[in-house]
Amino acid sequence: MSQIENDLKLEIIKSVKKSFDLDIEMNDVIIELPKDVSHGDYASNIAMQLARTLKRKPKEIAESICSNLNLDIISSYEIAGPGFINIFLKNEYLAEVINLVLDQDEKYGHNNTGNGLKINIEYVSANPTGDLHPGHARGAALGDSVSRLLKMSGYDVTREYYVNDAGNQINNMALSLRARYFQEFNYDVEVPEDGYHGSDLIDIAKDLVSKVNDKYINYDEEEALIEFKKFGLEAELNKIKADLKAFNCEFDVFFSEQYIRDNKFVEKALNQLKDRGYTYEKDNALWLKTTSFNDDKDRVIVKSDGSYTYLTPDIAYHLNKLDRGYDKLVDVLGADHHSYVVRLKAAIQALGYEQDKLEVDIVQMARMIKDGEEFKLSKRSGKAVALIDLLDEVGSDALRYFFISRAADTQMDFDLDMAIKRSNENPVYYAQYAHARMCSILNSAKDIDISRKFNLISNEKELTLIKHINEFPKVVADAAYTRMPHKLCNYISKLAQYFHSFYGECKVLDYDNIPLSTQRLALVKASKITLKNALNSIGVSAPESM
RNA sequence: GUGCUCGUGGCGCAAUUGGAUAGCGCAUCUGAUUCCGAUUCAGAAGGUUACAGGUUCAAAUCCUGUCGAGCAUACCA
Numbered sequence: 001m002s003q004i005e006n007d008l009k010l011e012i013i014k015s016v017k018k019s020f021d022l023d024i025e026m027n028d029v030i031i032e033l034p035k036d037v038s039h040g041d042y043a044s045n046i047a048m049q050l051a052r053t054l055k056r057k058p059k060e061i062a063e064s065i066c067s068n069l070n071l072d073i074i075s076s077y078e079i080a081g082p083g084f085i086n087i088f089l090k091n092e093y094l095a096e097v098i099n100l101v102l103d104q105d106e107k108y109g110h111n112n113t114g115n116g117l118k119i120n121i122e123y124v125s126a127n128p129t130g131d132l133h134p135g136h137a138r139g140a141a142l143g144d145s146v147s148r149l150l151k152m153s154g155y156d157v158t159r160e161y162y163v164n165d166a167g168n169q170i171n172n173m174a175l176s177l178r179a180r181y182f183q184e185f186n187y188d189v190e191v192p193e194d195g196y197h198g199s200d201l202i203d204i205a206k207d208l209v210s211k212v213n214d215k216y217i218n219y220d221e222e223e224a225l226i227e228f229k230k231f232g233l234e235a236e237l238n239k240i241k242a243d244l245k246a247f248n249c250e251f252d253v254f255f256s257e258q259y260i261r262d263n264k265f266v267e268k269a270l271n272q273l274k275d276r277g278y279t280y281e282k283d284n285a286l287w288l289k290t291t292s293f294n295d296d297k298d299r300v301i302v303k304s305d306g307s308y309t310y311l312t313p314d315i316a317y318h319l320n321k322l323d324r325g326y327d328k329l330v331d332v333l334g335a336d337h338h339s340y341v342v343r344l345k346a347a348i349q350a351l352g353y354e355q356d357k358l359e360v361d362i363v364q365m366a367r368m369i370k371d372g373e374e375f376k377l378s379k380r381s382g383k384a385v386a387l388i389d390l391l392d393e394v395g396s397d398a399l400r401y402f403f404i405s406r407a408a409d410t411q412m413d414f415d416l417d418m419a420i421k422r423s424n425e426n427p428v429y430y431a432q433y434a435h436a437r438m439c440s441i442l443n444s445a446k447d448i449d450i451s452r453k454f455n456l457i458s459n460e461k462e463l464t465l466i467k468h469i470n471e472f473p474k475v476v477a478d479a480a481y482t483r484m485p486h487k488l489c490n491y492i493s494k495l496a497q498y499f500h501s502f503y504g505e506c507k508v509l510d511y512d513n514i515p516l517s518t519q520r521l522a523l524v525k526a527s528k529i530t531l532k533n534a535l536n537s538i539g540v541s542a543p544e545s546m
Numbered sequence: 547g548u549g550c551u552c553g554u555g556g557c558g559c560a561a562u563u564g565g566a567u568a569g570c571g572c573a574u575c576u577g578a579u580u581c582c583g584a585u586u587c588a589g590a591a592g593g594u595u596a597c598a599g600g601u602u603c604a605a606a607u608c609c610u611g612u613c614g615a616g617c618a619u620a621c622c623a
């Protein structure tokens with residue numbers, strides 16, 4: 001909550017107490033920024049909310065509240081519509097936020113609404129069997145941005161990538177690599193039908209040859225496969241890490257499924273489930289009673305051949321995360337896994353935890369369009385476009401902004417031709433240009449000191465900009481809490497817009513009016529700080545020139 | 547069939563999570579530059595929020611039904 005809102009709420013609470021001898025709390029008072037500027041700088045619906053408890057007409061209540069408001073910071077008020085209280089503030093008071101921004105600088109926007117809550121956010125977690133494709137990019141951009149926002153809001157955040165380095169898909173990868181390796185020596189070995197046909201494994205095979213030459217040709221086959229697996233895994237994972245880094249995504253932990261298996265965490269989880277009575281045997285397999293928790297059928301966790309299903313180590317992994325002491329787990333999953341959510345939540349409850357310990361954000365798939373037609377992505381066929389190629393053509397900033405600017409649960413088309421060709425229409429450039437312009441202005445006014453007093457700030461464009469700057473910490477906190485980084489995109493484009501509009505109407509650098517210039521320069525600087533922090537909060541750069 | 551997610555100007559998306567006359571970008575049309583960066587600004591046009599009921603001071607938002615879209619419905623991962 002901003003200082004202004006805080007002050008206003010306290011005023012209203014005092015007034016309600018005075019008017020009706022009624023005690024209300026900070027959270028009962030809603031202060032909002034009206035969409036329409038003629039509805040005041042700030043507005044409250046408190047009179048309507050109290051109408052029921054007080055059994056009086058909202059307008060009458062509003063009258064009483066207003067007549068008891070302290071006018072120190074308020075220039076005027078009005079009662080409008082069904083009972084809204086619209087409040088107009090004194091310009092100089094509004095402009096005080098500029099000082100706050102200048103003082104906090106790169107910390108402006110940070111807030112403590114998270115209150116140190118320990119939160120683990122898992123995203124991407126793509127299998128290490130090939131390049132990341134654009135479908136992963138959306139999850140990466142969202143997860144990373146949400147993490148940044150959570151950190152800014154005072155959460156204790158761990159960014160985690162779950163590496164599925166065990167199981168069938170890895171064996172297929174090893175077999176595929178083996179084929180590519182043998183092909184390097186002109187042996188007629190085919191990549192298995194359900195193996196991975198991408199060209200990345202050819203490169204990895206070449207790399208392997210350069211390191212060990214033909215060592216594995218006449219090797220014990222089983223031993224060699226272990227080596228292929230090891231080498232392939234490491235190579236694939238390193239590529240994924242490099243791609244993510246190029247996409248400006250950082251992780252704190254890469255957590256291995258093999259580690260979960262090797263350290264008996266699966267058995268531990270199974271025992272916990274058994275002890276709590278949520279398992280039973282049927283048809284030679286072990287089942288988990290997920291139907292006790294809203295699933296439409298029970299799920300196998302140990303197959304009749306004794307091996308685990310995909311779900312089982314994943315349950316163990318989540319138990320491990322919980323054991324590590326997190327207050328909350330967040331999984332960012334692709335929409336193709338959404339039926340999995342019920343199962344996972346059921347497992348969490350079967351383990352004895354509240355179901356809302358785990359929250360799953362579903363990211364709708366981005367349909368890939370090329371030449372006006374959809375094409376399916378498949379790592380196995382090798383037809384997928386690699387994220388890294390896209391980064392080369394579109395750039396990290398534009399790509400991130402594109403993915404983040406839509407809410408995660410909306411379906412979207414990713415038109416490859418469009419993304420490349422029309423990249424100049426991406427709003428991210430509009431915002432970055434605004435930042436560059438701010439820098440340019442400040443740069444050409446280096447010889448002028450900026451003011452800390454704002455008695456000359458009165459233009460409508462200035463005030464609009466100031467009010468919007470004041471909103472920033474609240475937007476960050478809200479976007480973090482709801483895990484909706486697209487709110488930042490909306491904020492950014494508005495901020496840029498208000499700035500450009502201000503710039504068009506107000507001359508900042510005017511050597512014939514130095515006092516006003518120094519005050520406007522302060523506003524430009526505060527805008528620059530805010531815009532930069534906002535862009536950084538979603539992992540987009542703020543260039544000083546373009 | 548069933549379950550999840552969704553349906554907002556021509557297109558792509560918002561809407562402070564139940565608030566005032568539903569906003570923004572692109573595209574279209576009309577204006578503006580002796581400029582502190584025109585990659586900019588000012589303005590116009592474009593809507594029965596898929597449809598039908600319901601809940602209340604107030605519904606794009608909540609409930610019910612219908613239609614439509616995407617995804618999922620494995621002892622695959």
